[in-house]
Amino acid sequence: MNCYYCGVDIGDEQQCPYCGADQRIYWKILHASAQAYNEGLQRAQVRDLSGAAVSLHRSLRMNKYNTQARNLLGLVYFEMGQTTLALREWVVSKNFQPDDNPVDRYLTSVQKPGILNRLDSIAQKYNQALAYCRQDSRDLARIQLKRIIGSHPKLVEAYQLLALLLIQDGKYEEARRALVSAAKIDSKNPITMAYMEEVRASYTAKKKSRRRRRARKDEPEMAVGAEAVVAPQPGILEVLDGSGSGIVNILLGAGLGILVAMFLIVPTMRQNENNDAQNALVSANKEAATSANNIASLEKQVEALNKELDKYTGQGDLKTSYEKLLEAQKAMDEGDSEKAVAAIGTVNETLLSANGKAVYESINGTIQEEAAKDTYAEGSSAFRSRKYEEAIPLLLQVVEFDPEYSDGYALYYLAQSYENTEDTKSAAKYYAQFAELFPNTSRGRVAKSKAESMGESDPGDEETVEAVENEQMAD
């Protein structure tokens, strides 16, 4: 071994025979450096890369020429995605031990074409993502970090930064996944563990709040003042209690319930139903009365309108009435009484003026006179033919038109016709009327006596007819 101070090979001497430097401290330092390296190696083997880096740094602090420790530190950095730091350690290692240094293999593999460019590109992207984070552009940062992880899945810091962003946004599950991936590379990284603990804490808090909510839902609460007291719910087995008294209690309760329903609830329900029915009936009656009133009102309206209509229908309007009046006048002039009767029958007298009414009455009087003449001829003919039943209605028409028609003969024949049909009451009536109208005639005197004695003396038909005919001839 060489002296650490003068560099001369002194073998196993504790003190340098040339410079006198005490070698024991140096040995202790080398031993401590070797121990730290061993510790770093063990940690690296269990993927505690952060711990390994710490141990290897300590080893190199004691002995910077510990090539194995430096090479391993470079390898640890490279595994964690820190390419530049890895290259730094390897270059220094190569510088301290240019020959027979295993770092040549690492440097050769890294310096292959395109690899360094790719690693630089990843470093730039990560730095950009970090800048996005500092500008509070978290969405862009997340996208960038996911891209980096996709192309270079060993960059522990990318996972950690992504997890930090996700935790900040409350996306704990995604954060947990990122941290698990980071832990697969560096199992005991302090930042990864701290973030994982944060995620666990959030899960615990969620579970607790969920349990509280579930407990609130499941457990019945009896409010007592401002506080709520949770009452435990007995199970069905506890209620039954295996003794049978529970069943009896249940049956008693059910029986009481039925009785309460029968004596309290059912009558009330029936009463309500009856009230409803009565109300419905009253309402229906009101509606019916209203409908009846409406019907009566409508009927009155219809009646009034029909009356109004009657003035115009069948008898014609004003113009038609005058036309028919002229038509009746013309028919009378031509001697066509039938046509005149038909025309005058459709004239509305109420619509005519005073002159019109005078014409109407004149024509109507003429027509009726003509009609009376014909009716009297027919009635008197029936009387002479002793067809009294036929004669009575015809003579009645004539008498109603003019009781003095044909010097009272129509009236006299009517009285005689009633007498001959043994209707003495009617006969006496018309005899009395005749005697009153013609008191100073012989027929008047006969009529008077007949009216007075009607019922006592009943002269024969033939005598009466002959007497009357004789009197007629004499008059």
Next chain:
Amino acid sequence: MLDFEEELKKFKPIPDTSEVAGAIYDRDLTDMVDILKEMVKEKR
């Protein structure tokens, strides 16, 4: 609860490979042997 801003400060930019030389120069390579040498030198 994590302080996002504080945590963010822990993250440093990754140096480019072109910065390896600078990183080497910045690397403090002093070890305990160097200190021991200094101590022996001063003692003498």
